Amino acid sequence: MKARGVLLVMVGVALLLDASCKRQPGTEQSLFPASNQVAGWAKTGDTRTFEAADLWKYIDGEAERYLKAGVQRVSTADYKFENKVDAVVDIYTMGNADGAEKIFESEPAVDVKPMQLGDEARLYSQSLVFRKGAWLVRIVAFEESAETQQALLQLGRGIELRLAR
Amino acid sequence: MSEMLSTSRRDFLRKCLTGAAVLGASGRMELFAAEEQEAALAKSRVVIAHDATLRGVGTTVESHRMLSLLDRAMQALFERDNPIETWKKLVRPGETVGLKVNALGGRGFSSNLHLVEAICERLQEAGIKANDIVVWDRDSDELEHAGFHVSTGGNRVQCFGTDRVDYEQELVTHGSVGSRLSKILTQRCNVLINVPVLKDHDGAGVSIALKNMYGVIHNPNKYHPNGCNPYIADLNMLPEIRTKMRLTICDATTACFEGGPGYKPEYSWKNNALIVSQDPVALDYTGWQIIERKRAEKGLKTLEGDKRAPHYIATAADAEHRLGTNDPRRIAVVEV
Numbered sequence: 001m002k003a004r005g006v007l008l009v010m011v012g013v014a015l016l017l018d019a020s021c022k023r024q025p026g027t028e029q030s031l032f033p034a035s036n037q038v039a040g041w042a043k044t045g046d047t048r049t050f051e052a053a054d055l056w057k058y059i060d061g062e063a064e065r066y067l068k069a070g071v072q073r074v075s076t077a078d079y080k081f082e083n084k085v086d087a088v089v090d091i092y093t094m095g096n097a098d099g100a101e102k103i104f105e106s107e108p109a110v111d112v113k114p115m116q117l118g119d120e121a122r123l124y125s126q127s128l129v130f131r132k133g134a135w136l137v138r139i140v141a142f143e144e145s146a147e148t149q150q151a152l153l154q155l156g157r158g159i160e161l162r163l164a165r
Numbered sequence: 166m167s168e169m170l171s172t173s174r175r176d177f178l179r180k181c182l183t184g185a186a187v188l189g190a191s192g193r194m195e196l197f198a199a200e201e202q203e204a205a206l207a208k209s210r211v212v213i214a215h216d217a218t219l220r221g222v223g224t225t226v227e228s229h230r231m232l233s234l235l236d237r238a239m240q241a242l243f244e245r246d247n248p249i250e251t252w253k254k255l256v257r258p259g260e261t262v263g264l265k266v267n268a269l270g271g272r273g274f275s276s277n278l279h280l281v282e283a284i285c286e287r288l289q290e291a292g293i294k295a296n297d298i299v300v301w302d303r304d305s306d307e308l309e310h311a312g313f314h315v316s317t318g319g320n321r322v323q324c325f326g327t328d329r330v331d332y333e334q335e336l337v338t339h340g341s342v343g344s345r346l347s348k349i350l351t352q353r354c355n356v357l358i359n360v361p362v363l364k365d366h367d368g369a370g371v372s373i374a375l376k377n378m379y380g381v382i383h384n385p386n387k388y389h390p391n392g393c394n395p396y397i398a399d400l401n402m403l404p405e406i407r408t409k410m411r412l413t414i415c416d417a418t419t420a421c422f423e424g425g426p427g428y429k430p431e432y433s434w435k436n437n438a439l440i441v442s443q444d445p446v447a448l449d450y451t452g453w454q455i456i457e458r459k460r461a462e463k464g465l466k467t468l469e470g471d472k473r474a475p476h477y478i479a480t481a482a483d484a485e486h487r488l489g490t491n492d493p494r495r496i497a498v499v500e501v
Binding site for chain 2: 056057059060061062063064065086088107108110111112122124125126127138140141142143144
């Protein structure tokens with residue numbers, strides 16, 4: 001009986017530790033697919049993370065909008081698709097799903113193709129934006145080609161799977 | 166410089182003579198006509214140079230076309246036939262020239278590399294030594310990320326961020342602003358050429374010439390409330406900025422009408438243009454109108470309707486600041 005109690009406490013502590021780790025900055029690293037985990041996509045740079053207080057260093061005046069919506073941090077990394085298309089992935093961790101929705105809805109849908117991805121998604125010719133739970137993901141490609149949209153969608157799906165874990 | 170000064174003297178004399186002629190005349194109509202005449206004489210020139218073929222058959226800007234576009238813009242601004250002569254009106258050998266670019270938007274939305282190369286080429290042809298030219302912004306990593314090659318030392322154009330040399334320890338103040346200036350501005354250059362990007366800005370409404378000076382101070386994050394007003398105008402009043410600023414060459418090759426200042430291709434368009442002026446307020450006003458036209462075309466509200474009209478532009482033009490004019494009657498927009 002006593003041993004079972006100790007075991008339960010240990011399991012409880014382990015679960016708590018795991019939960020706290022998920023809230024630590026830097027764990028967003030795991031949300032970024034490594035090279036070739038999504039077909040054709042290579043991760044070409046380190047993941048950089050900006051906490052809410054430093055968000056302005058990354059997105060300047062746009063930070064205010066995210067701060068008002070309860071952003072906690074953003075992580076970003078560069079990618080390349082088949083040596084043809086360069087892209088950057090930004091994953092914003094908001095305080096809750098409402099924050100992610102607030103940002104998503106604040107951006108006008110101009111010439112957009114809605115997609116089934118996460119809770120809500122918009123696919124443009126050179127970018128993909130979607131939200132899932134407290135995350136808002138933006139993938140921007142620097143070149144437009146016949147393959148760009150499909151490639152962005154594949155990378156988005158690869159990230160979305162990781163958000164589900 | 167002497168040529169620039171003599172031009173100003175000529176303008177002054179011309180205005181005085183106009184004023185005297187008006188005082189000698191009688192009646193309201195004459196006074197009104199004189200006001201109009203004076204406004205015409207005092208107009209700030211803003212040149213918009215377009216090239217629909219700037220990207221050739223591809224999607225990226227071609228360097229030789231960029232050089233031609235820059236020449237066309239500069240020649241129209243200074244009303245000269247020879248492109249090198251325009252630069253000789255602006256700078257003198259021995260001066261150190263800082264090109265304050267905007268690298269915040271990363272590769273997609275920073276001051277165009279070919280534009281910066283073209284400016285450096287013409288500056289050298291006007292007699293500025295390569296290593297007397299500094300291409301700079303706040304951070305070297307951001308410059309690299311935007312595609313610039315960080316370079317210090319040697320007989321070549323210098324390119325680095327303030328992170329390499331730090332900000333001055335001493336705060337400088339004007340009105341609402343108290344900041345430490347980049348040592349690149351204070352110690353490395355005596356002439357400033359502003360090379361911003363034409364973009365929408367979530368807080369300020371637009372970010373063009375005046376707002377680009379947020380990249381020369383250590384605490385720009387403190388100046389975003391109230392649509393950056395009056396912070397942007399006050400910042401541009403700092404003597405180190407105001408006295409060194411000679412020209413703005415706005416990269417409007419790719420511009421953004423919504424969602425700025427970060428790069429969002431869905432809200433950007435290939436405008437294939439440069440906007441050049443020695444009056445940063447007139448340039449910002451003109452750039453704002455271009456963004457409004459694109460917003461209307463896309464069915465978006467005006468910036469006023471979106472509660473983020475760039476009121477800082479009017480502040481920069483007011484009697485307290487006089488950084489330039491936002492009065493369309495006093496702006497001569499020249500399209501070439």
